[in-house]
Amino acid sequence: MARSQSGPSLSERPPLGGGPRRGAPCPRQVAAAARAALAAGASGVHLHPRGGDGQETLDVARVGPAVRAVRRACPGPPIGVSTGLWMCGKDAAARQTAVRRWAVAGDRPDFASVNLSEPGFEGMAETLGTLGIGVEAGVWSERDAADLLDSTHMTSCTRVLVELLNLPVPQALHIADRIVDQLRRAGRTVPTPLHGEDVSTWPVLDKATVMGLETRIGLEDTLTDPSGNVVTDNGTLVRIALSRVT
Template sequence: MVLIKVCLNGGRLRADHPSVPLTAAELAADAATAVAAGASAVHMHARTPDGAETLDAPHVAEAVLAVRETCPGIPLGVSTGLWISDGDPERRRRTIATWADLEPTARPDFASVNVGEPGSMALAAQLLDLGIGVEAGVWSTEDAETLRDSGLAPRCLRVLVELIGVPPEVAPGLAGRIITRLDELGVDNPRLLHGDEASTWPMVKMAAGLGLATRIGLEDTVTGPAGQQVSGNAELVRLARAV
């Protein structure tokens, strides 16, 4: 079966959807229902007690260990988005360096790195040194070139072809150009294709047509393919499996 990764929460709040999981216990329970619905990997954003996104080691470890308890054997990843560190690459580097103090089971299996962000390739190398897999987030053909030129592509777990903030009428064409450029550059890692908001379901459909992995969850959308309301992540996974 093609991989479907559930993206549990992102930066969403309860105002966006009442089922957004925030605490470690909520992430663990929600991940379990999503896996039961057919997700084969989990992506999440750890939160502080007040609900803010965080990369701080204690909060990351708490969330990771909680999800491992309810989803044994399921690959588990986190975001490293620069906004979580207030746009400061050095602060992000220092924070993630503290993950070295965590027990291996308290570290995520993989982390997504947005190639277009400052310091991204140094961050990828840092994560790899910690034994954490890297998902390289490619948002453009330029990002594809940056990834190839870094020399790190062969060490990455997969390439995320990400259509973020892209209108649904534009997303398929841009996705196709990114995929073509990756082919031209010889970046042949496994690929996962996804969008967000209005481009979410068009990209799930495109991924299915191409036989690519995809992701779905409340981070990307709070509605089903017909714009209908959904109960939460498990329902989104079931709908994605039906595409």
């Protein structure tokens, strides 16, 4: 995701207005959503493959086809996925086993997010490195930033994703300043996307622009535009985001 541009987060949500989830989008649908977001101006894709039950998964049988479909439909832009521990019942060993199975996938993501706040960061970073997948360190707090700077894998991380989650806007903006300052004082020069969630989504996106950082936007982050109007697709969010950074 290029500087001052926005990359879509293709994490499907339940139908607007509530109601039960009926399965998950097939790889072709995910690829179509990615193509639309990239056409709107995004420079990369972050996606969350899902199983037949609609839940996020690290299963190679789901991750591989999703990445392959997006890459074939949209060759060139980087494709990232999450390795959130919640996908494996908060079991770090099970996550390691699932991600190691990506070795058999013909198509692997270009990078994968690994959260410092979750157990098993070092092992997960090591596994991704052996698979030739870049590590995007997920930093949610100043403590996470400090842990990253102390990590043996600090220099091998290709990206640092600063996420301000479940925070009031003033607190999110304050913590963004402190985390980015920590990383800059330590000499970290890798891409550092900054993004918020829900009420802080748009204020943090504006903050990223002012700070000269990359950012991210998508239905995983917000379901509304800055005025509170409902948005139902990633492409629209990307267009709105780019209108605020250009």
